[in-house]
Amino acid sequence: MAEISSNSPRIYDVVILGASGFTGKYVIREALKFLNTPNSPLKSLALAGRSSSRLAQALKWAAHPNIPPQIPLLIADTTDTNSLTRLAGHTKLILNCVGPFRLYGEPVVAACVESGCDYLDICGEPEFMEKMEAMYHKKAVEKGSLVISACGFDSVPAEMGLMFHTRQWAPPSVPNMVEAYLSLESDKKVVGNIGTYESAVLGVANADKLMELRRSRPRRARPMIPGPAPKKGPIIEHQKKLGIWAVKLPSADSIVVRRTLATLTENPRGLPGINESVEHIEKRKAFWSSVKPAHFGVKLGSKSLLGIFRFIAVGMFIGLFGKISLGRWLLLKFPSFFSLGWFRKKGPTEDEVSSASFKMWFVGHGFSDGNLASSGDKKPDVEVITRVTGPEIGYLATPIMLLQCALILLKSRDNMPKGGVCTPGIIFGPTDLQERMQENGISFDFISKNAISA
Numbered sequence: 001m002a003e004i005s006s007n008s009p010r011i012y013d014v015v016i017l018g019a020s021g022f023t024g025k026y027v028i029r030e031a032l033k034f035l036n037t038p039n040s041p042l043k044s045l046a047l048a049g050r051s052s053s054r055l056a057q058a059l060k061w062a063a064h065p066n067i068p069p070q071i072p073l074l075i076a077d078t079t080d081t082n083s084l085t086r087l088a089g090h091t092k093l094i095l096n097c098v099g100p101f102r103l104y105g106e107p108v109v110a111a112c113v114e115s116g117c118d119y120l121d122i123c124g125e126p127e128f129m130e131k132m133e134a135m136y137h138k139k140a141v142e143k144g145s146l147v148i149s150a151c152g153f154d155s156v157p158a159e160m161g162l163m164f165h166t167r168q169w170a171p172p173s174v175p176n177m178v179e180a181y182l183s184l185e186s187d188k189k190v191v192g193n194i195g196t197y198e199s200a201v202l203g204v205a206n207a208d209k210l211m212e213l214r215r216s217r218p219r220r221a222r223p224m225i226p227g228p229a230p231k232k233g234p235i236i237e238h239q240k241k242l243g244i245w246a247v248k249l250p251s252a253d254s255i256v257v258r259r260t261l262a263t264l265t266e267n268p269r270g271l272p273g274i275n276e277s278v279e280h281i282e283k284r285k286a287f288w289s290s291v292k293p294a295h296f297g298v299k300l301g302s303k304s305l306l307g308i309f310r311f312i313a314v315g316m317f318i319g320l321f322g323k324i325s326l327g328r329w330l331l332l333k334f335p336s337f338f339s340l341g342w343f344r345k346k347g348p349t350e351d352e353v354s355s356a357s358f359k360m361w362f363v364g365h366g367f368s369d370g371n372l373a374s375s376g377d378k379k380p381d382v383e384v385i386t387r388v389t390g391p392e393i394g395y396l397a398t399p400i401m402l403l404q405c406a407l408i409l410l411k412s413r414d415n416m417p418k419g420g421v422c423t424p425g426i427i428f429g430p431t432d433l434q435e436r437m438q439e440n441g442i443s444f445d446f447i448s449k450n451a452i453s454a
Contacts, residue, residue: 010117012046013410015091017076017108018098019047020054022347023122023193023395027097029062030399034407035069041410046072048087078104084111093406096121099195101128101149102202106135109147113139116419118146120405122398124154124252125199127210133259134217137421147421150256151405152398157360157442158253158298159260159425160434161388164444165362166292168384174373175294175366176227176380180253181239181246183301184393186356190342193394194335197343201331204322220262223293226373227366227380230295236308237299241385242361244301245308250315253298260425261293270430271422273415280415280430287430294364301361314339348395356392361385365452384449390442397442404436 016031018024028047034040047055055073063069076083078098088094088111098104101123112119113136123129129149140147150156162178169175184190203210237246264270270288273280302308317338321327336344348356365380367373372381390397405424408431409416416427434444 010090010092011044012072012091013042013044014093014095014406015046015048015074015087016095016097017048017087018096020049020051020058021097021195023195023398024049024097025058025062026395027095027399027402028058030403031406032062032069034403041407046074046091048074048076050075050077078107081107081111084108085115088112088115088117091117093118093120093409095402095406096123099123099125100199100202101125102199102206106132109136113143113145113147116144118409118413119148120151120402120409121149122152122154122402123149123199124152124196125203126252126255127203127206127213129252129256130210130213130217130259133421134213140419140421141417142419144419146409146416146419146427148405148424148427149421150252151402151424153358153393153401154251155253155256156401156405156424156428156433156437157358157388157390157397158257158296159423159429160437161360161362161386161444162257162294162296163291163425163429164388164434165364165384165386166294167290168386168446168449169292169364169366169382172369172371173366173382174226174370175292175364175384176225176373177230177295177297177366178362178364180296180298181242181244181301181361181363182249182298183242183244183303183359183361184356185359186352186392188352188355190352190356192339192343194343194345194347196394197335197339198332200318201322201328204318205328220259221265223261223265225293225295226370227378230365236305239301239361239363242301242363244303245305246299246301247308247311249298249300251298254296256423257296257425260423260429261296263423263426264288264291264293271417271420271426274418275414277415280412284415284430291429294366310340314342353392353395356396358390358393358397360388361447362387368451379452381452382449383452385447387445387447388442389445390437400440400442401437404433404440408433408436 034042049055052073059068076087096108269285321331364384368382372378
């Protein structure tokens, strides 16, 4: 077990906190692919958690069939402020995999901000993310700490997928509304990440706190989106072109996207880096000028109508039982029962993980000529469809996205803002994150662009 003295320099490029958890061990496995490899900025890695034996077991699992490398195993606990302070003080970047973040995330953010350490997590909890922005953004800027949540499946595919989509609208065409349809597929049974389920339950319990937080903060700038606001559609939708039924998904994706669009509205050319190269400045400006704002929503899709009713049933269980303490206890005690088998405490098997995949369709409606959007009675006359596809979302896709974000941050820190609490889209949008994801099994595809008949 490695010890860190109080006067040590930053001796680690990355520390994975919560490395022995369900998702953490997959993050280790992904990180080992890039540790000390040619052209990789990841030269030193450490694992942190509450138990050295569990960390060692997770490292052995992640390295299999190879012999585990000699990586420092550090004791740290989210309830022990001193351990987090020592950790953040000797690390360039912490990858936080300890959720639910509502319960365990703030002490880690506080330690990183105070020490000037950068922070990435895989959170999909709107209240936590917005609370961290309200409490720590100003200090993070002062201290030079970048705090970026939602660097996993929540919400990198939504952010990067929307940016990829809107860039397909060549002038003078402009999007008005883009809806993402998420389809989870598997040759075996789909089993979700138990942390996602727990976060959803706690999100319902604390919905009033999120509303209170938003009311207490100044209103953010709203992007100028061509055309009228779209009308509410049916609760259940049949997308014939995609071959799926769909229902609205109350995920963090649309909230994170709105935060990105608000920041971009306030800073149309993005956020400048500490010591940006001229090449990166021009690339950043060109990238943001090509991204177009649009109304955005996310829906969960199924090939069968029965699957949609199953989604709705689980949502109703969480929505009704999550509002009272006894109901929450039942939901968290018996996740498999109340989620109709989607979530279970022991997590999915390796076969279930490897057989799963996702498709995220982006269906956009807009105008062939932006000038037409100013006419109140003019309806959208163009439809554009793009798609993001990849492996299982919680244990395969999320580590890929998190590690690529980390590698970009390590390699190109001078091209990033000094600090602040930011969304992944704002920080990683103008980088090569999309290309890196494509090289690691997550594809971005243009599907079609068609005129819509009146």
